[in-house]
Amino acid sequence: MLKLFNTLTGRQEVFEPIEPQNVRMYVCGVTVYDYCHIGHARSALVFDVLRRYLEYSDYAVTFVKNFTDVDDKIIKRANEQGVSCDAVTAKYIQAYHEDMGKLGIRAPTEEPKATEHIADIVRLTERLITKGFAYVVDGDVYFEVSKYPDYGRLSKRRLEDLQAGARVDVDERKHHPMDFALWKSSKPGEPAWESPWGPGRPGWHIECSAMSIRHLGDTFDIHGGGMDLIFPHHENEIAQSCGATGKEFARYWVHNGFVQINKEKMSKSLGNFFTIREIFEKSEWSEAVTGEVLRYFLLSTHYHGPLDFSDQALKEAKNALNGFYDLFARLGETGQGSPETDYSLQFSIGFTQEMFRKGMNDDLNTSVALAELQQLKSSINKLLGQGLSTEARRVAREEFRSLGNCLGLFQLDRWQFVVPVSESLLVNIDETTAVPSTLTDTDIELLLEERKKARSQKDFQRADEIRKSLANQGIIIEDKPDGTARWKR
RNA sequence: GGCGCCGUACCCAAGUGGUAAGGGAGCAGUCUGCAAAACUGCGAUGCAGCGGUUCGAACCCGCUCGGCGCCUCCA
Numbered sequence: 001m002l003k004l005f006n007t008l009t010g011r012q013e014v015f016e017p018i019e020p021q022n023v024r025m026y027v028c029g030v031t032v033y034d035y036c037h038i039g040h041a042r043s044a045l046v047f048d049v050l051r052r053y054l055e056y057s058d059y060a061v062t063f064v065k066n067f068t069d070v071d072d073k074i075i076k077r078a079n080e081q082g083v084s085c086d087a088v089t090a091k092y093i094q095a096y097h098e099d100m101g102k103l104g105i106r107a108p109t110e111e112p113k114a115t116e117h118i119a120d121i122v123r124l125t126e127r128l129i130t131k132g133f134a135y136v137v138d139g140d141v142y143f144e145v146s147k148y149p150d151y152g153r154l155s156k157r158r159l160e161d162l163q164a165g166a167r168v169d170v171d172e173r174k175h176h177p178m179d180f181a182l183w184k185s186s187k188p189g190e191p192a193w194e195s196p197w198g199p200g201r202p203g204w205h206i207e208c209s210a211m212s213i214r215h216l217g218d219t220f221d222i223h224g225g226g227m228d229l230i231f232p233h234h235e236n237e238i239a240q241s242c243g244a245t246g247k248e249f250a251r252y253w254v255h256n257g258f259v260q261i262n263k264e265k266m267s268k269s270l271g272n273f274f275t276i277r278e279i280f281e282k283s284e285w286s287e288a289v290t291g292e293v294l295r296y297f298l299l300s301t302h303y304h305g306p307l308d309f310s311d312q313a314l315k316e317a318k319n320a321l322n323g324f325y326d327l328f329a330r331l332g333e334t335g336q337g338s339p340e341t342d343y344s345l346q347f348s349i350g351f352t353q354e355m356f357r358k359g360m361n362d363d364l365n366t367s368v369a370l371a372e373l374q375q376l377k378s379s380i381n382k383l384l385g386q387g388l389s390t391e392a393r394r395v396a397r398e399e400f401r402s403l404g405n406c407l408g409l410f411q412l413d414r415w416q417f418v419v420p421v422s423e424s425l426l427v428n429i430d431e432t433t434a435v436p437s438t439l440t441d442t443d444i445e446l447l448l449e450e451r452k453k454a455r456s457q458k459d460f461q462r463a464d465e466i467r468k469s470l471a472n473q474g475i476i477i478e479d480k481p482d483g484t485a486r487w488k489r
Numbered sequence: 490g491g492c493g494c495c496g497u498a499c500c501c502a503a504g505u506g507g508u509a510a511g512g513g514a515g516c517a518g519u520c521u522g523c524a525a526a527a528c529u530g531c532g533a534u535g536c537a538g539c540g541g542u543u544c545g546a547a548c549c550c551g552c553u554c555g556g557c558g559c560c561u562c563c564a
Contacts, residue, residue, distance in 0.1 A: 027564095028564080029564090030564075031562085031563085036564090037564085038564095039563085039564045040564050041564085042564070043564035044564080046564090071562085072562080073562070073563095155492080155493095155559085155560085156492060156493080157491080157492060157559095157560070158491085158492095160491090161490085161491040161492070161560080162491080162492095162560065204562080225564065226563080226564030227494095227558080227559080227564080228558085228559075228562095228563055228564065229563080229564070230559080231492095231559065231560065232560090232561090233562095233563090255564090256564070257494090257558095257564095258557095258558075258564075259564085260557080260558095263495095263556065263557065264557075264558095265557080265558065265563095266564095267563065268562090268563070269562090269563080297501095300501070300502070300512080301501080301502070301503095302502090302503080304494095305494085305495080306494080306495075306557075306558085308501085312500075312501085312513095313500090313501065313513095315513085316500075316501060316512075316513045316514080317501090317512095317513090319512085319513055319514085320501095320511095320512055320513065323512090323526090323527095326525095326526060326527085327526095327527090329526095330526085330527090359503090365503075367502060367503050367510095367511080367512095368503060368504090368510080368511085370502095370503095370511075370512080371502085371503070371510060371511035371512075372510095372511085373511095374510095374511055374512060375510085375511075378511095378528095381526090381527055381528075382527085382528070384527080385527070385528065455522080458522080460522055460523070463522085463523085464522095464523065464524085467523085467524075467525095471524095476524095476525065476526095477524080477525075478524085478525050478526055479521075479523090479524075479525075479526095481520095481521090486526095
């Protein structure tokens with residue numbers, strides 16, 4: 001039974017979807033005016049894992065993640081670059097898809113855009129005016145927070161407390177300083193749509209209400225996003241949606257913690273952020289490996305807490321992953337087993353499945369889930385020492401694929417961590433890092449054949465020469481007891 | 490001023506009342522022509538500090554110290 005920490009109630013709760021077999025989930029995506037940083041990656045990954053785990057637990061999942069493609073920052077960026085807003089959003093939506101693809105984040109069921117839901121937004125705004133939750137001033141429409149008694153329920157704030165700390169200039173036309181825009185009249189040159197209140201564009205929060213209701217219905221199961229969205233974004237979404245429909249909105253509110261640099265929040269204003277593509281470009285590892293390392297790193301901590309990003313942390317994740325893929329290489333080889341080891345393997349797998357689920361069920365505790373997979377790795381390494389049949393090895397590898405799939409890990413056929421030559425031509429590699437190998441797999445096999453001969457003739461000098469020259473190109477040889485060798489880049 | 494989070498070994502990190510998971514790094518050993526991998530062993534008598542509750546506390550309560558977040562666009 002999955003338990004999730006619900007921001008709305010401040011407690012862990014047993015997750016029960018409205019429809020027994022189908023989960024409806026909405027996650028706030030990004031405003032597309034710039035490249036995504038690791039903080040965005042974490043958020044996307046957390047909900048990707050939640051979705052994967054729900055599917056592993058036999059639910060069908062309808063997963064909606066939006067793009068905010070109309071916003072002040074987009075307009076500003078378009079003006080700076082002297083291009084249209086559409087050009088800006090198209091560019092960064094494509095970049096988003098590329099980045100998420102490299103991270104192995106699966107595409108949502110739907111990826112609605114705000115600009116494609118203007119009619120829904122206008123209708124929703126009209127409903128709020130009709131119901132007395134909103135008022136019109138000079139072509140702008142504002143939501144009146146004092147008309148919504150539960151305002152502050154999600155973020156655990158009272159209106160009075162909010163006022164005390166308000167750091168924004170108060171717009172005199174608003175009835176209350178915390179009232180927020182549903183519809184903004186447009187200035188010349190800004191994107192605009194016709195509306196009953198004149199040409200304008202949606203406010204900051206209404207789009208998510210409109211899109212989630214459109215794609216998931218008035219009431220749905222899970223609404224997610226980063227911690228910083230709790231207030232005001234999600235608070236306002238609740239006010240708008242519940243105000244308009246009179247029904248419950250999302251039932252479980254899930255928020256992920258921040259990625260930090262030296263214990264400080266990663267953010268644009270502090271200038272201490274790393275974009276996802278920057279990490280891939282600077283990485284000395286292949287793209288697939290870098291993606292998986294990033295995933296492993298981001299999942300090493302529980303999603304709710306802060307997570308400090310550093311080079312060292314990435315290396316530790318990489319080293320931890322090496323152990324798994326070294327094991328997988330051995331599991332790919334043939335071997336002899338026994339009824340005893342087969343039984344032990346089955347037992348270990350069963351135990352791991354149970355503990356893995358227990359960890360994941362506990363508010364998606366990926367640290368525990370990873371620890372259980374480490375234990376299984378260790379058990380299987382021991383069994384390998386005693387002998388495991390080819391079939392047992394296949395079963396073991398499949399289990400890692402299956403459990404790993406919940407986390408998006410362990411799906412690679414080969415752990416090729418040195419950048420192969422074809423990729424290195426496209427990537428700007430730091431001169432000081434390992435020289436990429438120009439050898440093809442066949443070249444390597446031939447050299448290994450020669451080395452095998454040399455070894456059998458006790459020509460260890462020649463054997464070591466070959467090992468050394470391969471090592472210089474980032475290729476590591478591991479001798480097996482039968483005289484053959486396995487290798488990895 | 491209001492709301493909230495965090496402080497566990499060299500590093501990362503679980504554990505929220507029953508006597509400290511896991512990983513990385515390190516050291517020692519087994520195996521090996523060498524190497525790598527793997528395996529074995531070592532590693533916090535203690536969980537920021539001080540008090541309190543309890544048969545029993547890293548976990549509950551209080552205070553103190555230190556770090557951070559939100560209240561403004563932000564994953």
